Amino acid sequence: MLAYLLIVCVSFYIVSATLIRLVGEYLFNQKANDELYAAISLAAQAEAPLAARDGEALYALADRNSDDYSRVLVLDLYGVAQADSQSEMNGVRMSRREVATALNQGKADYGYYFVGDQSPTLLTGALTGNMISLYAAPIGREELMGVLVYLTRSEEAYRSLMTIQTKMLAWLGLVTVAVTLMSLFVSRWFTRPISELNEGIVEMANGDFSNRVKVRGKNEFAQLATAFNTMCDRLESLDKARNQFVSNASHELKTPLSTMKILIETLMYQDPMDPDMTREFLTDINKEIDRLNSVIGDLLTLVSIDGGEKPLDARPISVAELLSENMRRLQPLARERGIEMTLSVREQAVVNGDANRLTQVFYNLMDNAIKYTGRGGSVRVELSKKDRRAIVKVIDTGIGIPKEDQLHVFDRFYRVDKARSRETGGTGLGLSIVKQIVLLHGGHVGVVSEENKGSTFTVDLPEA
Numbered sequence: 001m002l003a004y005l006l007i008v009c010v011s012f013y014i015v016s017a018t019l020i021r022l023v024g025e026y027l028f029n030q031k032a033n034d035e036l037y038a039a040i041s042l043a044a045q046a047e048a049p050l051a052a053r054d055g056e057a058l059y060a061l062a063d064r065n066s067d068d069y070s071r072v073l074v075l076d077l078y079g080v081a082q083a084d085s086q087s088e089m090n091g092v093r094m095s096r097r098e099v100a101t102a103l104n105q106g107k108a109d110y111g112y113y114f115v116g117d118q119s120p121t122l123l124t125g126a127l128t129g130n131m132i133s134l135y136a137a138p139i140g141r142e143e144l145m146g147v148l149v150y151l152t153r154s155e156e157a158y159r160s161l162m163t164i165q166t167k168m169l170a171w172l173g174l175v176t177v178a179v180t181l182m183s184l185f186v187s188r189w190f191t192r193p194i195s196e197l198n199e200g201i202v203e204m205a206n207g208d209f210s211n212r213v214k215v216r217g218k219n220e221f222a223q224l225a226t227a228f229n230t231m232c233d234r235l236e237s238l239d240k241a242r243n244q245f246v247s248n249a250s251h252e253l254k255t256p257l258s259t260m261k262i263l264i265e266t267l268m269y270q271d272p273m274d275p276d277m278t279r280e281f282l283t284d285i286n287k288e289i290d291r292l293n294s295v296i297g298d299l300l301t302l303v304s305i306d307g308g309e310k311p312l313d314a315r316p317i318s319v320a321e322l323l324s325e326n327m328r329r330l331q332p333l334a335r336e337r338g339i340e341m342t343l344s345v346r347e348q349a350v351v352n353g354d355a356n357r358l359t360q361v362f363y364n365l366m367d368n369a370i371k372y373t374g375r376g377g378s379v380r381v382e383l384s385k386k387d388r389r390a391i392v393k394v395i396d397t398g399i400g401i402p403k404e405d406q407l408h409v410f411d412r413f414y415r416v417d418k419a420r421s422r423e424t425g426g427t428g429l430g431l432s433i434v435k436q437i438v439l440l441h442g443g444h445v446g447v448v449s450e451e452n453k454g455s456t457f458t459v460d461l462p463e464a
């Protein structure tokens with residue numbers, strides 16, 4: 001703002017100073033030319049009386065051509081006044097620069113004087129501070145005989161110049177005020193969104209993500225504000241998700257611990273206990289330890305995928321091989337539960353990926369399919385290709401997932417039926433691990449399901 005103000009004022013000052021000088025020059029040149037011409041013509045008239053040393057004629061000439069605002073003097077070759085319209089300087093030598101120029105060089109000259117307290121009065125009636133013009137014209141066409149001095153008051157021209165100057169100054173002041181106000185306004189206009197944004201950022205840095213910036217208009221600031229607000233939304237939901245995750249994880253870890261504590265306390269304080277009962281209690285404790293183990297294992301897996309701790313060890317992998325290998329591992333479990341499991345490879349597909357991670361994906365999906373399908377049901381795994389993507393479908397005829405839960409099954413710790421899922425040993429982390437790994441491979445995972453009819457989980461991965 002200051003820079004702006006400075007530029008405007010300096011340029012205004014330059015323009016007005018130039019203007020004043022031009023106007024002044026014009027005013028004074030005009031006047032000087034006219035009056036110098038008058039002085040020269042008077043000098044021509046004074047030639048004859050001066051040659052004749054006719055003092056009376058000279059005085060008459062001087063008197064005739066002067067008034068209250070002007071004075072005429074006739075000086076001889078030595079600069080001594082021979083005639084003076086004010087009759088003051090008769091016989092006195094006048095030593096002004098212009099007189100010397102006329103006497104020494106035979107040239108007409110003029111100059112300006114300000115009437116001061118000390119300097120001798122050039123013109124009676126002139127007041128201190130008044131401006132007086134002095135014209136000196138040589139007398140004698142062939143031979144220099146003297147100098148004619150013509151004095152006039154130049155108040156008019158001087159005053160009008162002063163008026164112009166004061167007016168210009170007033171304008172300068174006005175422009176300064178206007179520019180100051182305008183730039184204040186403009187800078188406010190520009191800086192307010194920035195400072196608002198800044199406040200928002202500071203609050204965000206302090207951990208408060210609830211702050212939103214007002215969006216005004218459609219300019220770049222508005223876009224910036226919108227982007228900032230979107231970022232706040234995402235950070236806020238991330239923050240919430242993180243808190244939720246921590247609280248869920250704590251709960252998942254605390255439940256088996258509490259159960260174990262009760263079991264152990266019963267064992268400790270209830271004596272004598274029958275050995276079968278003791279074994280049963282210990283078996284339960286062992287189960288809880290297994291639970292803890294699997295929750296912690298899953299958490300560690302998630303953390304290592306999230307934190308990018310282990311970079312993807314990508315290699316070309318045959319998807320069909322991966323699927324049949326997982327199938328082999330899960331076949332015994334399926335048989336035990338009376339579920340028929342089949343694999344149908346429609347097309348071979350090779351993807352670039354981390355074999356261990358992808359094994360986790362398919363193992364989890366097949367494991368879920370078996371877990372959430374009742375006796376007599378079936379699980380079918382299909383491999384096909386579409387648009388250079390490998391498509392794996394895990395189709396079961398199980399209990400299905402209600403519509404409202406389908407969106408959330410990939411969330412961490414989300415279980416449709418808490419009690420049943422925990423009973424079956426699930427941690428609620430399996431599908432979120434699946435999703436993370438698939439995303440890491442540039443793929444997608446989705447579910448289509450109908451309650452009591454079955455579910456179909458679909459994974460697609462870009463082909464190598």
Ligand SMILES: Nc1ncnc2c1ncn2[C@@H]1O[C@H](COP(=O)(O)OP(=O)(O)O)[C@@H](O)[C@H]1O
Pocket residue numbers: 364368369372396398399400401409414415416417421422425426427428429430431432455
């Ligand atoms: N094939 C399926 N059929 C029905 N429900 C399923 C299936 N797969 C997952 N679910 C539901 O999604 C929830 C989340 O699955 P997952 O993340 O693997 O956790 P869990 O450890 O409980 O298996 C499960 O608790 C279950 O309610």
Ligand SMILES: [Mg+2]
Pocket residue numbers: 364367368426427428430431
């Ligand atoms: Mg699972």
